[in-house]
Structures are given as C-alpha cells and as structure tokens.
Amino acid sequence: MTPSVTVVNRYAALAALAVRQEEESRMPTAKKVTHLSPEERVARGKAARNEAPRSSHAGWVPTEDRPDPISLLEEQGASRVPELVPLRYGRMMVSPFTFYRGAALIMAADLATTPHSGLRAQICGDAHLSNFGVFASPERKAMFDINDFDETLPGPWEWDVKRLAASFEIAGRDRGFTPSERRAAVAAGVAEYRLQMTRAAGMRHLDVWYTHIEAEQLLGLLKSSGTKKQLTKAKANLAKARTRDSMQAFAKLTHEVDGQRRIVADPPLIVPIEDVAASSAEPAAFEDELRGLIRSYRRTLATDRRVLLEGFEYVHAARKVVGVGSVGTRAWILLLQGRDSQDPLFLQAKEAQESVLERFVGTSKYANHGQxxxxxxxxxxxxxxxxxxxxxxxxxxxxxxxxxxxQLRDWKGSADIDTMPASVMLFYARICGATLARAHARSGDRIAIASYLGKSDVFDSAIADFASAYADQNERDYQAMVDAVSSGRLEAQAGL
Incomplete structure (x- = not known):
C-alpha cells in the first residue's frame, strides 16, 4: 500500500527534525575567550619565528612518501557524478594552470608537510587568483573579494598565501611572462599581504570588520598606475559584471515551453531536471526533493530574508556544471518567480563535500558541510x-x-587572466594579496601575524622561491595526468 501524502510529509518532518538536532549537537559550545594585550600578541608573533623562521618557507622538496597525485584525483572522483568526472579531467588537461585550479587536494597534502607559524585563521583553502572577483553587496555596491569557499576551514594562514602565490607563478608561465616578471608579481602580492596585515594590526577591531574593497576603488588605483587602455578595459569589465544578474540569466538560460518558462538544455553542461530524473524510477519525486530543499533551506536565513524568499515560487531546475575543481559535484540552478514571469530569481544549490583540508587540520566543527x-x-x-x-x-x-x-549571478565578474599583461598581473597580485590579508585579519590574530611577518621582505622572498619551486612540481603533476589519460587510467572529455 502506498503511504498517504500526509504520512510521507510527517516522516519527512521527523527526519528534518532529527537532522537539525544532530547539527545542533555538533554546534560549538560557548567557551571562555582569552584576551591578550597587544604587547603579548606581538611577542606571540615573534616567538612563532622560532618555530618556523620566515626563511624556512622558501623552496619546495616533495617528501619520499608523497601521495600519488593521480590517486588523490581518483579518490575525489569516487563521490562525484560518474558521467561528469571525465569532463573535470578534460578541463584540468587544458594546461598546467587549469590543472592547478582542480588540484586543491593535491596541494593541501603538500602544504601539510611545509613549515607554518602555528598561528591560525579562517582560511579559504583554495585561494588561487581565479577565485577572486567582483560581486554585488546587499547595498548594491560592486565589491572585490574572495568568491569561492568550498574548502574553507580554520587552518594555517600561510597555506592560503602559498596557494595564491603559486597561482600567480603558474598563470605567469601560462601567459609566457619572463621569470623576473613572474617573480615581481608574486613578491608584490605577498608584500601587499604583509603591509595590509600590518595596517590591520594597528586598527580598531570594529574597523577591521568594516574594511572592504569596492570596485570603484580599484579603478582609482588602476588610473594612477596603469595605462589608459587598461583603465578603459577595466571599466568595461565592471559595466559588464553589473549586467550579470537574474534577469540576464533569465534571458540567456530560459525559453518558453507551452506557456511556461523552462531552463534550456545544453548537455552535459546544463541538464533540465526532467532529463536528469528520466533515468530514475521515481521522476516526480526527484523534483519534490528539490522543492523540499528550497523549503527547508529557508530556515537558515535571517527572518527578513526568509520573508523575501517566500515571495518567490519555484518554477524549474537544472543540473549545471560549474568551474574546474567542482566539476562532478552536484550543482543545481533553481528558477523562481516573484510577482510575474518577468520577476525571476536564480539560485544555485551546490553540493558541499568534506573540505580537502580536513584530513590535515582536523574535522570541521559543523556537522553540515553546507553550513x-x-x-x-x-x-x-x-x-x-x-x-x-x-x-x-x-x-x-x-x-x-x-x-x-x-544567487546564481549577482554582478559577478572576474579578471581576464588569459589576456592579462604582466603589468596588470602585478597590480592584480597586489589587490588579491591585500584582499586575502583583510579576510584573514577578521578571524586570525592580526597583531601576532603582522609581528611574525615583520617589516622586511624576508617572508616575501621566501614565498616567491616557494612559488617557483611548486610551479615546477605542478608541471610534473600535470604531466602525470597527461600520461594517465594516455595510458587509459583516466578518461578525459575535452572541449567542454
């Protein structure tokens, strides 16, 4: 006998309650906070140099028991949508730079063997240069910030700095820049991180939290240090970013079918929910699952935003392939409608798996990886x-x-790395370095970190050395992937 809808809903409610209780049981309990004086925090940073001298961050030598990078990729693929894993490998195969973008787990395993100061902050875990960009703030200002947090976890702040620095070295090689041009960009980014952290160390606590970077500020900086052509291009890119919103997505991604808006199929990149569900024994239940996700997710929003969301109704959904490293994880785009068909809202529901950092820095205190x-x-x-x-x-x-x-898109914009000249990459490295320092300063001991970094360029030079050596390692790993595809160990689907 098929259970009634009422019974099914009751079981679903009980299951949701059990999940909430489990999550609450894993929530951190209140603990006593120790407040050190500024002098004590300065001393803490200087003492950390004894544990990890700033010069010890230079260079990279793989350990004898270094994990096989291809095995790590295969391990990640086991939990992903099987038919999309070859697409992920295909995107990583394009160049050493695209490989690096998908190799967060490989680098996390490597960083775990490198020196660190013992000072921690909330870190991104995947702070490469393509994970920074422009988006809209709730006040409708165009902000520049980090924009990918799939791997975020408390950990050594140096790991973010090293991943960011190596990304500039690798991207510079991809662009054909000279060794001196690449080193200049890397060193400039690390120096800006150090200087911004020093500034944050001298700021009042609230002021650190209010600090932000608006896109208009970047245009002002570029006006004073770049060419007229570069400034014009930056303005055009910002104007384009402001058009990337739900209305733009609505026009590009949907069409009308029998009087209703539906997301356009573009397999395997975009697959409407009815096509995904076609292979299921319960296709109707597939869409009910997504509707339930939207209803229950509202509880995690603030009251005012919950009311805002309730003004929209679900219309359609599709599975969408995103990024490089995330390909194969389950990601949905959800079309909702407000007052009428010309009042759309596109949400993205993206699967959150265990952070690549967890096996090296400890399990997250949150039971839910989305949280x-x-x-x-x-x-x-x-x-x-x-x-x-x-x-x-x-x-x-x-x-x-x-x-x-x-939201799927809300003034989303990113730097055009593929055409970026060396002078702009140096400027961009400085902006990313300053942004990363601002992000770390909010949760880490900014005074201790600034004290550890000091006023000289010792740390900057060491990280530049590391970035160059690790870029060599990345090229070896990339070649290992090419060989794995050639041998048939991995299947790669190129061109998408």
Missing amino acids: RVVAGQRLMQAASDIFLGWQRVTGLDGLVRDFYLR
Whole structure:
C-alpha cells in the first residue's frame, strides 16, 4: 500500500527534525575567550619565528612518501557524478594552470608537510587568483573579494598565501611572462599581504570588520598606475559584471515551453531536471526533493530574508556544471518567480563535500558541510549574498548530501587572466594579496601575524622561491595526468 501524502510529509518532518538536532549537537559550545594585550600578541608573533623562521618557507622538496597525485584525483572522483568526472579531467588537461585550479587536494597534502607559524585563521583553502572577483553587496555596491569557499576551514594562514602565490607563478608561465616578471608579481602580492596585515594590526577591531574593497576603488588605483587602455578595459569589465544578474540569466538560460518558462538544455553542461530524473524510477519525486530543499533551506536565513524568499515560487531546475575543481559535484540552478514571469530569481544549490583540508587540520566543527561553507564565507567576506544558506537532503539513492545555496549571478565578474599583461598581473597580485590579508585579519590574530611577518621582505622572498619551486612540481603533476589519460587510467572529455 502506498503511504498517504500526509504520512510521507510527517516522516519527512521527523527526519528534518532529527537532522537539525544532530547539527545542533555538533554546534560549538560557548567557551571562555582569552584576551591578550597587544604587547603579548606581538611577542606571540615573534616567538612563532622560532618555530618556523620566515626563511624556512622558501623552496619546495616533495617528501619520499608523497601521495600519488593521480590517486588523490581518483579518490575525489569516487563521490562525484560518474558521467561528469571525465569532463573535470578534460578541463584540468587544458594546461598546467587549469590543472592547478582542480588540484586543491593535491596541494593541501603538500602544504601539510611545509613549515607554518602555528598561528591560525579562517582560511579559504583554495585561494588561487581565479577565485577572486567582483560581486554585488546587499547595498548594491560592486565589491572585490574572495568568491569561492568550498574548502574553507580554520587552518594555517600561510597555506592560503602559498596557494595564491603559486597561482600567480603558474598563470605567469601560462601567459609566457619572463621569470623576473613572474617573480615581481608574486613578491608584490605577498608584500601587499604583509603591509595590509600590518595596517590591520594597528586598527580598531570594529574597523577591521568594516574594511572592504569596492570596485570603484580599484579603478582609482588602476588610473594612477596603469595605462589608459587598461583603465578603459577595466571599466568595461565592471559595466559588464553589473549586467550579470537574474534577469540576464533569465534571458540567456530560459525559453518558453507551452506557456511556461523552462531552463534550456545544453548537455552535459546544463541538464533540465526532467532529463536528469528520466533515468530514475521515481521522476516526480526527484523534483519534490528539490522543492523540499528550497523549503527547508529557508530556515537558515535571517527572518527578513526568509520573508523575501517566500515571495518567490519555484518554477524549474537544472543540473549545471560549474568551474574546474567542482566539476562532478552536484550543482543545481533553481528558477523562481516573484510577482510575474518577468520577476525571476536564480539560485544555485551546490553540493558541499568534506573540505580537502580536513584530513590535515582536523574535522570541521559543523556537522553540515553546507553550513561550514556558509560560516567560513561570512567570516572571510566583507559582505555576503543575502540568500546565502545551507541544507542537508537525503537523495533518492538514499545518500545524505549537504548543499549551500546562493544567487546564481549577482554582478559577478572576474579578471581576464588569459589576456592579462604582466603589468596588470602585478597590480592584480597586489589587490588579491591585500584582499586575502583583510579576510584573514577578521578571524586570525592580526597583531601576532603582522609581528611574525615583520617589516622586511624576508617572508616575501621566501614565498616567491616557494612559488617557483611548486610551479615546477605542478608541471610534473600535470604531466602525470597527461600520461594517465594516455595510458587509459583516466578518461578525459575535452572541449567542454
């Protein structure tokens, strides 16, 4: 006998309650906070140099028991949508730079063997140069900040700095820059991180939290240090970013079918929910699962934003492939409608798996990885999306998965790395370095970190050495992947 809808809903409510109780049991309990004086925090930073001298960060030598990088990629692929894993490998195969973007786990395993000061902050875990960009604040200001937090977790702040620095070295090689041009960009980014952290160390606590970088500020800086052509291009890119919103996505991604708006199929990149569900024994339940995700996710929003969301109704959904490193994780785009068909809202529900950092720095204090991502994002970003929230769902396959939700597009813009000249990359490195320092200063001991870094360029030079050596390692790992595809160990789908 088929259970009634009432009974099914009652069981679903009980299951949701059990999940909430489990999450609450894992929530951190209040603990006594120790407040050190500024002098004690300065001493703490200087003492950390005894544990990890600033010069010890230079260079990179793999350990004898270094994990096989291809095995690490295969390990990640086991939990992803099987038919999308070859697409991920295909995107990573494009160049050593695209490989690096998907190799966060490989680098996390490597960073775990490097020196660190023992000072911790909320870190991104994947702070490469393509994970910074422009987006809209709730006040409708164009902000520049970190924009990817899938791997966020408390950990050594140096790991973010090293991943960011190496990304500039690798991107510089991809662009054909000279060794001196690449080193100048890397060193400039690290120096800006150090200087911004020093400034933050001298600021009042509230002022650190209010600090942010608006896109208009960047245009002003570029006007004084760049060419007229570069400034014109930057203005055009910012204007384009302001058009990337739900209305733009609505026009580009949807069409009308039998009088209703539907997301356009573009397999395997965009697959409407009815096509995904076609292989399921319960296609109708597939969409009910997504509707339930939206309803229950509302509880994670502030009251005013919950009311805002309730003004929209669900219309359609599709699975969408995103990024490089995230390909194969489950990501949905959700079309909602407000007052009428010309009042759309696009949300993205993205699967949150265990952070690549967890095996090296400890398990997250949050039972829900979606909540881990949201909490980390709110700690590090100066302003976050008003619809940012999380949820846990049990799929039709019986597996429990965590998701975080946000707007699909809200003035989203990113730097054009593929055409960026060396002079602009140096400027961009400085902006990313300053942004990362601002993010770390919110949760880490900024006074101790600034004290550890000091006023000289010792740390800057050491990280530049590391970036160059690790870029060599990245090229070796990239070649290992090429060989794995050639041998048939990995299957790669190129061109998408």
